[in-house]
Amino acid sequence: MTPLLVGLDYSPWTQRAAWALHLSGVPARFGQYTPTLGEPRLRLHLRRLGGRVSVPVLLRTPGGPIEDSFDIARWAAAHATPAASAPNLIPDVAEAHRWNALADRALEYGRLRAVGDMIDNAGHLDEASSKEFPPAVAPLLRPVARAIAKRTLGKYASTPRSAMVDALAQLRDALGAGPYVVGDTLSYADIAMATMLEMVSPGPQAERGPEETRDWTDPEFADEFRDLLEWRDALLDETNFRGVRESLNS
Numbered sequence: 001m002t003p004l005l006v007g008l009d010y011s012p013w014t015q016r017a018a019w020a021l022h023l024s025g026v027p028a029r030f031g032q033y034t035p036t037l038g039e040p041r042l043r044l045h046l047r048r049l050g051g052r053v054s055v056p057v058l059l060r061t062p063g064g065p066i067e068d069s070f071d072i073a074r075w076a077a078a079h080a081t082p083a084a085s086a087p088n089l090i091p092d093v094a095e096a097h098r099w100n101a102l103a104d105r106a107l108e109y110g111r112l113r114a115v116g117d118m119i120d121n122a123g124h125l126d127e128a129s130s131k132e133f134p135p136a137v138a139p140l141l142r143p144v145a146r147a148i149a150k151r152t153l154g155k156y157a158s159t160p161r162s163a164m165v166d167a168l169a170q171l172r173d174a175l176g177a178g179p180y181v182v183g184d185t186l187s188y189a190d191i192a193m194a195t196m197l198e199m200v201s202p203g204p205q206a207e208r209g210p211e212e213t214r215d216w217t218d219p220e221f222a223d224e225f226r227d228l229l230e231w232r233d234a235l236l237d238e239t240n241f242r243g244v245r246e247s248l249n250s
């Protein structure tokens with residue numbers, strides 16, 4: 001059976017996994033997850049009642065679930081099909097892992113900043129509810145949306161702004177020599193770093209409301225690292241990645 005990627009189409013972690021599946025030519029379907037409300041069902045799939053769960057998760061029958069975006073990408077790379085546009089996405093696991101960890105730290109900082117802003121932004125909270133419920137009821141659901149955002153914030157340790165500075169500087173340095181992060185071919189490192197830029201200025205690969213876009217944008221970094229955003233947009237075009245929903249069959 002075609003594997004099902006459960007995730008959040010706007011989440012950089014889900015985008016990483018979907019982009020890796022897309023580039024490796026591995027067929028997969030997509031199912032949107034609802035934070036907190038979707039958790040019991042996810043726990044059932046994972047057969048785990050306690051402890052932290054996160055998305056993306058790739059559900060395979062047979063084969064069981066794969067839980068981490070990097071592990072999903074590794075699995076995709078190892079199962080590349082003749083349809084792959086990047087048949088060897090992870091030529092060096094240690095190198096890919098290094099870039100993945102760098103992107104993760106930066107994303108963790110970005111998430112805390114964006115979700116922190118969201119808690120005080122009624123418009124963003126309403127946009128989030130409108131993804132699941134009719135927009136007219138969103139204002140009534142505001143306390144629920146705020147509680148979910150606060151719960152998300154409480155789940156993650158604080159990460160300093162320097163994590164993002166470090167990742168952006170290393171990315172710019174790596175791209176000095178050419179269009180790809182490692183060597184002269186596209187690899188997972190490009191995907192990890194390009195999706196990290198969602199927390200600097202979201203790209204066109206996910207539909208977002210204006211308030212969500214505002215909270216996810218870091219004006220200072222967006223201005224200083226415009227070249228990296230242009231690189232990200234060119235990479236999306238080059239690889240024909242139009243986002244999680246369009247690239248996988250929802």
Ligand SMILES: N[C@@H](CCC(=O)N[C@@H](CS)C(=O)NCC(=O)O)C(=O)O
Binds near residue numbers: 069152
């Ligand atoms: N290490 C994980 C991290 C993924 C992650 O942080 N997922 C967040 C998405 S922003 C999540 O599952 N949030 C759901 C929630 O907090 O309820 C991976 O790379 O897959």
